[in-house]
Amino acid sequence: MIKIHHHPGDDLLVAYAAGSLDEGLSLMVATHTALCPACRARVAEAEAIGGVLVEDMEPDVLSEDSLAAVMARLDEPEPVPISKSAPEVDAATRDLIPEPLRSYLKGGIDSLPWRSMGPAVKGLDLPVSGMSKARLFRIKPGAAMPQHSHNGPEYTMVLAGGFSDEMGSFARGDVACADESMLHQPVADEGEPCLCLAVTDAPLRFTGVVPRLFQPFFGI
Numbered sequence: 741m742i743k744i745h746h747h748p749g750d751d752l753l754v755a756y757a758a759g760s761l762d763e764g765l766s767l768m769v770a771t772h773t774a775l776c777p778a779c780r781a782r783v784a785e786a787e788a789i790g791g792v793l794v795e796d797m798e799p800d801v802l803s804e805d806s807l808a809a810v811m812a813r814l815d816e817p818e819p820v821p822i823s824k825s826a827p828e829v830d831a832a833t834r835d836l837i838p839e840p841l842r843s844y845l846k847g848g849i850d851s852l853p854w855r856s857m858g859p860a861v862k863g864l865d866l867p868v869s870g871m872s873k874a875r876l877f878r879i880k881p882g883a884a885m886p887q888h889s890h891n892g893p894e895y896t897m898v899l900a901g902g903f904s905d906e907m908g909s910f911a912r913g914d915v916a917c918a919d920e921s922m923l924h925q926p927v928a929d930e931g932e933p934c935l936c937l938a939v940t941d942a943p944l945r946f947t948g949v950v951p952r953l954f955q956p957f958f959g960i
């Protein structure tokens with residue numbers, strides 16, 4: 741059992757339970773809750789409260805049809821996520837990457853179409869719709885990401901290895917939240933490469949001349 745120290749905020753968990761996050765942020769919260777029983781329980785609690793609120797609504801708030809549809813949905817069993825790529829994922833990747841993130845990957849971690857972002861960092865855009873962008877990063881042990889600030893919040897979940905920045909140290913399962921006021925530079929731990937899922941609500945903004953060269957890789 742892994743020990744998780746850094747969780748997404750309750751605001752994100754509640755929004756996730758209400759189904760109001762876009763695909764990238766949902767993917768991050770769902771992947772974290774796959775590894776974190778505490779947040780799984782928080783989401784279940786929020787879903788239960790949401791269900792009660794719906795039951796308490798006056799009939800004129802919801803039309804009869806939509807109320808019936810909501811009630812029918814509440815009775816349905818939870819859909820089981822279907823892995824679109826399960827047969828193509830190797831055993832090591834299966835152990836490392838929980839669903840739903842695994843469904844976005846074709847092939848094992850080593851055979852993904854990584855883009856080099858300098859000598860120490862590789863990135864891979866994930867196909868998500870909505871405002872947020874989701875990317876996997878693979879950082880060599882001990883290497884630093886370019887220093888950057890944000891136009892909006894950035895959430896980074898560690899899948900393997902770990903990293904540290906001005907906010908603390910993050911290991912498998914941990915989610916680091918950086919807001920737009922922060923200028924930060926994550927540095928990967930020594931040992932194994934750091935694999936993480938990063939979701940940004942708005943494009944990153946790099947500072948300095950050299951890091952600006954990285955901007956095209958981040959889709960700016």
Ligand SMILES: [Zn+2]
Nearest residue numbers: 747776778779
């Ligand atoms: Zn958690």
